[in-house]
Amino acid sequence: MSVLALARAEIRALTPYSSARMEASGGQVLLNANESPWAPAAELELNRYPDPQPPRLRAALAALYGVEPAQLLMGRGSDEAIDLLLRAFCRAGEDAILISPPTFGMYAVAAAVQGAAVLKAPLDAQFGLDAAALRAQLTPAVKLVFVCTPNNPSGALVPLALIDELAAELAGRALLVVDEAYLEFAGAPSAATLLARHENLVVLRTLSKAHALAGARVGVLLAGAEIVELLRRIMPPYPLPTASVDAALAVLQPAALAQTRERIAVVLQQRELLRAALSALPAVREVLPSAANFLCVRWRDAAGTYARLLAAGIVVRDVTRYPGLHDCLRISVGTPQENQQLLALLRGMAEAA
Template identity: 65%
Template sequence: MSVLELARPEIRAMQPYSSARMEASGGQTMLNANESAWAPPGDHSLGCNRYPDPQPHELVDALATLYGVRSAQILVGRGSDEAIDLLVRAFCRAGEDAIAIQPPTFGMYAVCARVQNAAIVEVPLAADFTLDVEAVLAALTPAVKLVFVCTPNNPTGQLVSQGDVERLATALSGRALLVVDEAYLEFADALSMAPLIDRYDNLAVLRTLSKAWALAGARIGSLLAREEVIGLLRRIMAPYPLPRPCVALALEALSSAGQAEARTHLATVREQRASMAAALAALPGVREVLPSQANFLAVRFDDAGEVYRRLLGAGIVVRDVRRYPQLGDALRITIGSTAENARVLTVLQDVFA
């Protein structure tokens, strides 16, 4: 059974929109897309008067090399959020199909499902925030077409092992597509699941340049999957998803110099994560600092609401995650610069003094 048989039949059968840039490129006089003949002020030779390549070859090849997949196995879009939305729209029939998630986890999986009117099967993480594979499999119904797994998980920071991913992929074969979200993997002591794509046709991996690569404002994310899945999603993707300035920024970040700078920042985040975790755990009003493999720490407080207000009053914005299951006393604190982290600790010491 092909993984495409899990997708909506009307999507498989549809004729995708054919953009002017898809139909013809490489000409010297481009008069097929109703574009302006003049570049805008401040263009800096980017050519923003012309529509961009839907999947810029240079960027796709650079990301394929970075993630260890073939260029045909990668779809680049506006952050991993776009890939999540495309997956739900392609695989879930409104009012009939469902996704499965393990709360507390990234909220966009559920948001995209609700927009599509797809049901949501929730299988809570264990008390220590680890994934219970047997519980997930036991909860699945025939309606579930997508199973999302976040590793490191947001907002708790724990990893899912390769063994658990492979158990899920094997059990879901012919039943559902397993989507592994690795948005924070660069901060972790773990390997990507991307090499498993050639072994499991029902496995897809989400990656992003928003976190470790410092391009949250450029909105560049990737889906890694079998070629047939990539081709399916391209049918329903916006014709020109990637602005030329964003592509230029991404290529600069992925250059040799850019990668060296990113590695330096990653080392700082890892070091600061360890020191922040120890310092926070020693504060009298802190109940627990959850172990994290991401660039944040989920912290339980005696009075999380008061801590949030005091931090905000000092000009420090952290994430209030008390609405998440099992995190009713917690805040999520991103690892910032050394000075920013020291400021957080200073304010918290004053709060608990």
């Protein structure tokens, strides 16, 4: 008998989240993981255990996101915050989460690991949040409602007024978890501005995208102090390595923040350039509106396009398995040079067809 027979059957049967790095390796132009195309620099010392919630970093992040330090929990990317929320609020075999696909796959994976059911209220035809469908799927078992804005992988933004409305409706029933991993690219106010109004509101932020620290894995949960303290009870003792803390402090310095703002401006300009250029290609059916640092693109031949790009060393994200995106590839906005390399290849493919 295999030792794995001792493990939970649902874990053995679980389809794990498939990350961008797992799906495609190699390549010279990496446009598949929504990372910043620029790298930061940091000098590190690693001989001591790190503080579980480093005060300097907690204060800097609280200032960045406009909350009190007691309302902030740092962890290993947003993924750890999602996992902690599932473990704290969902009883295996009894409770459920509610998601709006197509959306970030880790919500459902974390629920499956915890043994929580996953209820679904699909996005509308324009990939906006369907509030009526969301309300229709609410049951007493639902403890967490996940809203991703801008949504990954489709790119649409959820209006702050709708988040405010939903949080009020869910009071006493469930937590509304708003994932804002890409909000810096949207030019929109954060749901964190609503924390004082809703004790059941949780906001997820990250330094992985706009702040170029995908490799450091620094995620932030913003919520009422009582939720933060509850989650700390089940959190491992040293969630952030010293190297990650030092890197985060470095990118939160004034000069680094100014550089980040400049780079965000470049990303936004390049996003619109890519949108216009891709829309003009005969191989493209549609470029979905996006408020993030990526574009979700419908192709006449998504599989063939993906294969030809990969063969040329350009890695994009195949999202055809997501509901409503059967013909889509997601393209992260790269440096101007990388974007031009992508467009040159696609135009060459069109001319050769």
